[in-house]
Amino acid sequence: MDRRKVLKGLSLGMASLPFLSVKASQVHISEYKNQFDSNPADEKFWKKFRRDFYDVPKDFINLENGYFGVQPKPVYEAYLKNIEMVNINSSRFLRTKYSKEIKGIVADLAAFAGIDPEEALITRNATEALNIAIQGLDWKEGDEVILSGQDYFSMIEAFEMLEIQKGIKIKRVKIPLTPSDDEEILSQYEQAITPKTKCILVTHMIHLTGQIMPVKKISDRFKSQGIDIIVDAAHSFAQFEFGLKDLGADFVGVNLHKWFGNPLGAGLLYVNKNRIKDLTPLFGDSGREKDDIRRLGHFGTLSVPTLLTIADALEFNQTVTLPVKENRLRYLQNYWTSRAKDIPNVVITTPTQEDRSCAIASFKIEGKETKDVIAKLYDDWKVFTVIRFLEDQEVVRVTPSLYNLTSELDTLLKALKSIA
Numbered sequence: 187m188d189r190r191k192v193l194k195g196l197s198l199g200m201a202s203l204p205f206l207s208v209k210a211s212q213v214h215i216s217e218y219k220n221q222f223d224s225n226p227a228d229e230k231f232w233k234k235f236r237r238d239f240y241d242v243p244k245d246f247i248n249l250e251n252g253y254f255g256v257q258p259k260p261v262y263e264a265y266l267k268n269i270e271m272v273n274i275n276s277s278r279f280l281r282t283k284y285s286k287e288i289k290g291i292v293a294d295l296a297a298f299a300g301i302d303p304e305e306a307l308i309t310r311n312a313t314e315a316l317n318i319a320i321q322g323l324d325w326k327e328g329d330e331v332i333l334s335g336q337d338y339f340s341m342i343e344a345f346e347m348l349e350i351q352k353g354i355k356i357k358r359v360k361i362p363l364t365p366s367d368d369e370e371i372l373s374q375y376e377q378a379i380t381p382k383t384k385c386i387l388v389t390h391m392i393h394l395t396g397q398i399m400p401v402k403k404i405s406d407r408f409k410s411q412g413i414d415i416i417v418d419a420a421h422s423f424a425q426f427e428f429g430l431k432d433l434g435a436d437f438v439g440v441n442l443h444k445w446f447g448n449p450l451g452a453g454l455l456y457v458n459k460n461r462i463k464d465l466t467p468l469f470g471d472s473g474r475e476k477d478d479i480r481r482l483g484h485f486g487t488l489s490v491p492t493l494l495t496i497a498d499a500l501e502f503n504q505t506v507t508l509p510v511k512e513n514r515l516r517y518l519q520n521y522w523t524s525r526a527k528d529i530p531n532v533v534i535t536t537p538t539q540e541d542r543s544c545a546i547a548s549f550k551i552e553g554k555e556t557k558d559v560i561a562k563l564y565d566d567w568k569v570f571t572v573i574r575f576l577e578d579q580e581v582v583r584v585t586p587s588l589y590n591l592t593s594e595l596d597t598l599l600k601a602l603k604s605i606a
């Protein structure tokens with residue numbers, strides 16, 4: 187879609203954005219088209235890529251890119267321009283141009299996500315997307331849902347609320363940290379299933395350890411038994427390549443402000459066309475057809491500049507391409523985990539096989555308090571990481587982004603040697 191055409195006739199203010207000190211990108215992402223080769227270890231290339239596209243903090247090394255993704259400069263600049271454009275043109279833009287513009291953006295995003303536009307609903311984040319599915323299903327007293335202790339706390343709490351409100355029953359499975367095969371995981375779900383099982387929630391990439399779950403196999407095995415599969419793809423979407431539909435589940439929730447690199451405040455819900463009618467909206471809507479996904483998204487006025495910028499984040503992802511992104515991120519993770527595992531007392535709590543992890547990994551140090559490890563990493567080495575609570579243990583989560591370099595991971599490794 188040519189956005190310039192849609193925005194034609196609208197005012198743009200001072201291009202210099204004097205109210206913010208933005209270091210403008212000298213390079214447009216399109217100049218990188220076809221320049222990506224498949225070598226994730228070409229540090230010289232990635233150094234230039236970082237210089238061209240990211241403003242990186244000078245006073246610390248950010249290895250906590252799991253919370254949200256730093257926007258590349260072209261996306262950030264587009265966002266600032268969108269804020270300005272919406273503010274200047276205000277209601278005129280919203281009343282005359284926005285619906286056409288966002289329709290095009292949804293169509294492009296849906297194509298990227300491997301779904302039909304009629305199955306895509308833009309939300310404010312993954313929590314909202316997943317709550318629309320979780321709370322929208324027709325729960326009856328005694329219905330059972332299977333969760334794992336490694337699912338995201340907000341989704342667990344949504345089900346705990348339904349436990350109180352509707353009398354549903356939660357069954358919890360234990361996911362092995364470093365499974366030797368998929369069957370080890372599937373058998374956990376198998377054992378928890380009863381004739382009352384209505385739904386399984388699966389986190390595609392576990393946020394605590396970065397483990398990638400065999401979602402397609404879970405869908406294939408249990409959907410045929412009439413069980414609904416809801417997938418939390420908050421961390422997997424745009425970190426590595428897959429189509430949402432290919433997960434085999436009817437409901438998938440995603441955020442766009444993590445690995446997709448959009449400004450904060452955007453998510454996506456996929457609902458299989460045939461299942462839209464089965465969800466009761468979380469926000470009242472009586473004006474649309476039962477199979478119109480927009481019926482589930484009656485949110486009121488939204489952060490329009492954030493949503494318009496999806497077009498720019500999409501362009502960035504399409505140019506870099508997901509296989510290139512995935513290879514580099516997995517390379518960075520393997521770079522530090524393969525070395526850290528040999529440091530005495532360091533235990534990697536992430537499966538490191540190629541198909542079971544990507545950017546995120548976690549570790550603990552035997553005999554050390556995890557909160558002290560985190561503090562030392564930052565205070566002594568200026569390496570920023572985060573503590574995660576993994577059922578009965580605490581781990582340090584390390585999440586490099588595309589802009590991180592191996593020299594920064596060398597600092598992490600030096601720090602680990604000294605702390606362990």
Ligand SMILES: Cc1ncc(COP(=O)(O)O)c(C=O)c1O
Nearest residue numbers: 311312313314338393418420441
């Ligand atoms: C696995 C998982 N699911 C859901 C979420 C919630 O995402 P959001 O805050 O965008 O709603 C997160 C956030 O970190 C997450 O890690």
